[in-house]
Amino acid sequence: MENKQVLIDSLPEGKLKESDYKVVKSEVTKPKQGEVLVKTISFAITAGTRAGLQGSASYAGAPTTGIVMNSTGVGEVVESSDKNCPIGSKVLTQTGWQEYSVQSPNDLTVLREGVDPSLYLGPLGINGLTAYFGLLKVGQPKAGETVMVSAAAGSVGHMVGQIAKIKGCKVVGVCGSDEKCNKLINELNFDAAVNYKDANFRQNLKDATPDGVDVYFDNTGGMILGSALFRLNTGGRITCCGVVSQYDTNTPEPGPKGIPGLLVNKSIRMQGFLVFDFADKYNEATDEIIEWIQSGQFKVLTDEVDGLDEAPKGFVDLLAGGNIGTRIVNVST
Ligand SMILES: NC(=O)c1ccc[n+]([C@@H]2O[C@H](COP(=O)([O-])OP(=O)(O)OC[C@H]3O[C@@H](n4cnc5c(N)ncnc54)[C@H](OP(=O)(O)O)[C@@H]3O)[C@@H](O)[C@H]2O)c1
Structure with a gap:
């Protein structure tokens, strides 16, 4: 099975350019025992990941090339031997800019039933x-x-x-x-x-x-x-x-x-x-934000881009102020 990925091809000199990325195709990595394979549904493009390409300004450490661009995304588990995360589970994880990723169940948040997965890239993410x-x-x-x-x-x-x-x-x-x-x-x-x-x-x-x-x-x-x-x-x-x-x-x-x-x-x-710093309180915050959304007090603004190939352009545009609300890249349905 093929995995389309967007790699960091060069570290930006000055402003980020679309050509700092390259799209490649490779075989999907097989998950090892205890790991799961996640098919990306969509991911968020966020400004902070630009700091990760600067290195010293970011907690993420030194930037590097030849790796998949990082991002938080939502996806569906398509291979699994983990009973807490069976095939079909919808999860939030570091998908990166790619169609498939191998994950450890410890690095996944299983989405709540009945909640729109895209909310996990904005208000619940x-x-x-x-x-x-x-x-x-x-x-x-x-x-x-x-x-x-x-x-x-x-x-x-x-x-x-x-x-x-x-x-x-x-x-x-x-x-x-x-x-x-x-x-x-x-x-x-x-x-x-x-x-x-x-x-x-x-x-x-x-x-x-x-x-x-x-x-x-x-x-x-x-x-x-x-x-x-x-x-x-x-x-x-x-x-x-x-x-x-x-x-x-x-x-x-x-x-x-x-x-x-x-x-x-x-x-x-x-x-x-x-x-x-607040990871131990995510659940209570999630409860409250869901209540605000359901009561109509809180509006969700998303700004969607379709297709993995469009992600580099979407990121360059976000840094120039092109987005209103959370920019989401839809990868698969
Ligand atoms: N501390 C944490 O744990 C944490 C976690 C997540 C995010 N963050 C931070 O939250 C901030 C917002 O991130 P986001 O993902 O929500 O991005 P965002 O606000 O959706 O997108 C970036 C926005 O920054 C504005 N901008 C670009 N260049 C600017 C400039 N020179 N001066 C002023 N505004 C400029 C643009 O809007 P305009 O049209 O208004 O220019 C652009 O739309 C970032 O600083 C990010 O690092 C922190």
């Missing part, structure tokens, strides 16, 4: 859990406070804003186009949204946050973090989730000015986190 724990456990917003989030129309960002609304906060999103701003306000109920590419961004942000900012959920770092620092209230919290403004380059900028002076003067807490 890594990005949804990142939004949930990063906001609620690290940012700790209280009802009535102002929450600002960057990359707000992206996968993590659009979920952060919605969770903050559910918790009774005022929400201000920052994103890269007026179309995205309108969508956040009109469809996701954000109180305001500001385009960081607008020449008046700093003034527009000030106008959109008349009571200052209590929690800033930082997906971007860079200039937007620099601007947020000046809007934070005394006792404010900054959740450092990621640095997407510095991923698609070989020469990331130094951090913004004002650290630590502004943090000291306003007793601001700035804290990084990895979603895996």
